[in-house]
Amino acid sequence: MTLISKIKEKKAVVGVVGLGYVGLPMAVTVARKGYQVIGVDVSQYAVEHVNAGENYIGDVDDDELAKQVKNGQLKASMDYSVMKNADVIMVAVPTPLDKYQQPDSSYVRASVASLAKNVSPDTLVILESTTYPGTTEEIVAPAFQKEGFEIGKDFYIAFSPERVDPGNKTYKTHNTPKVVGGVTPKCNEISKIFYEMVLDAPIHLVSSPAIAELEKIYENTFRNINIALANEMTILCEKMGLDVWEVIEAAKTKPYGFMAFYPGPGIGGHCIPLDPFYLTWKAREYGYHTRLIELAGEINNDMPGFVVTKAAKILNKQKKALSNSKILLLGAAYKKDIEDMRESPIYNIIKILEENQANFDYNDPYIPSFRSELTCKEYHSVDLDKLPEYDLVIILTNHSSYDCEKIVKKAKLVLDTRLACNGLESENLFRM
Ligand SMILES: NC(=O)c1ccc[n+]([C@@H]2O[C@H](COP(=O)([O-])OP(=O)(O)OC[C@H]3O[C@@H](n4cnc5c(N)ncnc54)[C@H](O)[C@@H]3O)[C@@H](O)[C@H]2O)c1
Missing domain, CATH: 3.40.50.720 (NAD(P)-binding Rossmann-like Domain)
Known part of the structure; x- marks a missing residue:
């Protein structure tokens, strides 16, 4: 046969x-x-x-x-x-x-x-x-x-x-x-x-395996670079006092030539942050420097620092310092509704928070505990009932199970990096 x-x-x-x-x-x-x-x-x-x-x-x-x-x-x-x-x-x-x-x-x-x-x-x-x-x-x-x-x-x-x-x-x-x-x-x-x-x-x-190999990396590089562009817009909007999410919603009304990508606290997963660098490495064999890929990587890698700086600014307004505030991070997975933490932005965020002597916990319904190689520590998800005890809640992953209305109502301050609280207005709610 x-x-x-x-x-x-x-x-x-x-x-x-x-x-x-x-x-x-x-x-x-x-x-x-x-x-x-x-x-x-x-x-x-x-x-x-x-x-x-x-x-x-x-x-x-x-x-x-x-x-x-x-x-x-x-x-x-x-x-x-x-x-x-x-x-x-x-x-x-x-x-x-x-x-x-x-x-x-x-x-x-x-x-x-x-x-x-x-x-x-x-x-x-x-x-x-x-x-x-x-x-x-x-x-x-x-x-x-x-x-x-x-x-x-x-x-x-x-x-x-x-x-x-x-x-x-x-x-x-x-x-x-x-x-x-x-x-x-x-x-x-x-x-x-x-x-x-x-x-x-x-x-x-x-026509060949190489075309199939490259098209896959092209797909993921396309995503990586467009997320970097949305992140760059976010950094600029912060300086200009404009709401990046409103800018994206407006741009999205164009029925052709624009595709919406969203900013976030950094990129994660086994694919988007890594795959483009497979191409960067191979390109060197041909004497070519993949500038756009490297630049997008730099911008995306800056986002955890951007989130922590923004958090410090929000606390400052309340006359509080990062070092003696209690912060709750919501979401450890790199994206919503999954339990995958590979390359999750939370690793760098907790590293920066540790460096700033911040007091923090995390909650993730999918991840009861994890160990970070960056800080060499183990962390355990805390109960959401404890939310009112924290000076600031940072939403890092927009898991569907998070009841944002309740979160905004109960938390002293909220920094939303994912537009999870879309449609909610409150004096204590800040968007990235
Ligand atoms: N996770 C995704 O979303 C996704 C999407 C598209 C493509 N990919 C690609 O698919 C590939 C696999 O990714 P994944 O997310 O499934 O990884 P994974 O880590 O979830 O699974 C890989 C499995 O391979 C096993 N393994 C390792 N070495 C082995 C060996 N020598 N022999 C037999 N088994 C071995 C591991 O134990 C593990 O169970 C990667 O190249 C990734 O980039 C992943």
Whole structure:
């Protein structure tokens, strides 16, 4: 039976390497379409939870995962040898930056090295991790060629970026359009058939993995730079005594040529703050300096400091100093309604608050406690009932569960960095 017929007849076994925010929703999406799915992860926590039918990712439905595991459609292992049975394998391992802000491709290298020793001929491997243009052909393909596979003949490799937006209620893994770039035309053909079978979204083929790799970074850079522009407008509006949110609302009325992006206390998550720097690094190989990306990074990185300065000004007006005020930070996650704290602006905000000897606590309904590497301390979410005790409440994340009317009513002072209190007017409410 050919690989294409196995995929079309749902006889193909699908492997997913890396069962995190991207991999687990993908594994469940594929199993939902009737395929047998095996996941591999180096994390014992992930593997044990999947095999126990216990969900740990916000975008995955608890009951659906439990049912798929119970039916034997989805299982996980820490042992790569299970991939010998897989016909299509998606790789969704982390792609962070190292301490020098350079791409850390060690997870991609480690996972493909393990895979290359544990795959059978006639398998399609698709890298879904966000990475710099060239990764698939420079790192992934050679790992399999070294084991004797001929790409496009007895083995197929493609890159297809994952675009999942955690917490998005409309666009999920299954209905987000997919871009695919195969190493050869045959790799493209098989990948397209596969994604058409497992997703309910259009598949857009491009001519090479590098185009697909770059388009993903372009998407995230577009977002990063536009957020930086909104943040720069905020800094300027503060100086000019203008309300940036009103400016954005007005600009939004233009039906073409403008797209609204919003300021915030800084950018977070595993993607937007990091991915553009994958490109910056690669561009150096071509003697090009990605100035706009670096500048946007600088502006976005200044926002935690901007928030704390604004907080100090608000307290000053009440003849209070940052150093002997009690501050409550609302929201530790980098965006609303999720429990993900990766690169969250709160880390830098608490670092600056600590440096200024400020007394502070935080509340986040999704994050009962966390440890910050920047301050080497552990923090515990406090009860919202304590809100009136604080001199200033700073809204960092606009979780839907926050009742802003109640917050503004009960708090002595509120600094809203997210327009969470939109429509509310009060003397004690300040917008960023
Ligand atoms: N989180 C997002 O919103 C998002 C969206 C689009 C794209 N991406 C990209 O997808 C990729 C994965 O991101 P994520 O958020 O799912 O990360 P994650 O940390 O949530 O999950 C990655 C998983 O890979 C596992 N892993 C690490 N090394 C491994 C190895 N050698 N073998 C097997 N498993 C291994 C980890 O244990 C973890 O469970 C990244 O490149 C990221 O940039 C993420």
